[in-house]
Amino acid sequence: MRGRRRLRALCQDGGMSGLLLPLTRAVTYTRWLHMLVGAFVPFVCALVHPGLVGLSPGERVLIGVVPLPLVLAAAMVPSMRRAEGLQARLMLFPGPHARVRTDEDPGVSAVPSASWSDRARTGAWMVLRMEVGLVVALVSNELLACALSLVGAAFGTPKASTLFLHVSGRGWAYALPAPVPVLVLILFVAGAGALMARAARRLLGPSLKERLAALEQRTEQLLERNHIARELHDSLGHALTLAVMR
Template sequence: MPGLLSPLTRAVTYTRWLHLVVGAIVPIVCAMVYPGLVKPTPGDWALIAVLPVPLVLAAAMVPSMRRAEGLQARLMLFPGPHARVRSEEDPGVSAAPSASWSDRARTGAWMVLRMEAGLALGLVSDQLPALSLSLAGAAAGSPGVTDSLLTLPGSHWWYALLVPVPVLVLLAVAAAAGALMAQAARRLLGPSVRERLSELEQRTERLLERNRIAQELHDSLGHALTLAVVQAGAARAAADPEFTGRALEAIEETGRAALEDLEQVLLMLRDTGRPAGPRPALGEADRLLESARSSGARVDAEVTGPLEDVPGPISREGYRMLQEALTNVLRHAGPVDVRVRIAVEQARLRLEVRNQLGGGAAAPAAGAGGGRGLRGIRERAALLGGEARAGQDGGGWLVRVDLPLR
């Protein structure tokens, strides 16, 4: 029983009722002009329901009508955040203007359905309370106090027991009609195929942007923290004031660069309108190499080909991939011998970072971080149409990236 009565305690039941009844305004206004509302016959009511249809269909051809109907349906037919019984489900109703004739046709079908259902519910909302008043009057000995379509025979006291029945029937009809109209709104005002594709594209772009920002933070902050940890440990082990001073200087420089990268990311997230600063590119690879050397790694670097001919997006992503590869070396192998090769040849950019595994160090994929950095390198390379491979090579570890320049 509580389950049957629960719709009657929800505010959305009554907003749906109001939404439907408002749809009856157009036929009622038209009926005031013709055929009139003074004692209309059933044939007059049929005419009242049909006459405004061409007018409503013509209005549905205006693209903005779909947006207006969609906004009304969202507000009135579905529980909002203020509702006692909240619904996290998306209403599935579009609030965009009509973009095709299919959208206009569905909008027209919705507006006609809303008008006819509203007119029918309006008549029921008028007649059932009138019937309750007639029952009350007949129970009191005064039958015929209202113009109800149902004529009561005589006056009987037991009519008083039936007074609540029409009201309960009206509430049940209103709740059922509102639920059915909510389902119809999803079908007739729901997003079109074009809107679904556009929404999917926008969602994909947002996810890609979030993934890119997360990768930027992982690469930049992970590199800075790894260098700081390695250099601090080396300075403590060396117990040499001069070495400690150089290590602190390197930590300061790396931390400052990481803060600059973090500020650029925060500017993008806040959308302040201020232009973000330039992101580092392969032309600044010396900074990464010097940071690794300051951590104790013995880096042998070889750069061949014109780096200035590498397109900006590829150069910036290449910098991040080189940064992550060097970070993995320091994190998993420590200050070991590292060979870095950057080559621009035959319209391709090739990066290689080869290092010793160190004193029994595990491969990066099995160490701390679970290989997230290497996965990020592969994802960056795949997005640029290239490929990245990483694995043991002889007695060391090799990260190789091959990217097309076009």
């Protein structure tokens, strides 16, 4: 508990808040997981074609292109909008899991698609989630590999290399920059997660028909409350009148 309090206090100090605050928020990691799950389908499809090992740049692009017809076909199923909306509500927006108190409506619908417009927006969201998931998976893999390479070099592992870094030397000094790739990764994930949350509000938000239905329901509730209040007022007024007369 003391360690958490110290970390929170450090996060609240001026310039350090922007760097360390994402590390302390659970929503950063739930958004990270949400984006990584979006890369599951293309990676499964890549096992069939074009593979995952020894790929050319063109074949790497195919990993994000081959699953597109499958994803768009799935988006035509009305219940997919509900499934995506529930996932987005749970994992993209602050709540009890993020230790953030908020009564703000996330603005994401959790009902099946009722029109072709809903299906089109659901398809756009699913494609965006898949492509962003691929990018986040690639960046996560490379930056974590960078950190492990630096740690390995610090402990004497020879010649570790990644797409961004080539380590050929040895020595304890390599351990000093090892946390930097991890911090960069967390900041990248926090930024990407915030953008995905905004995209979810736009693409999975309630349609005009849903807003009208919600407004009608709210109006009926208000009318019912006013009716109950009037009946209660009349009953109390009648009871007070009888009491005064007696």
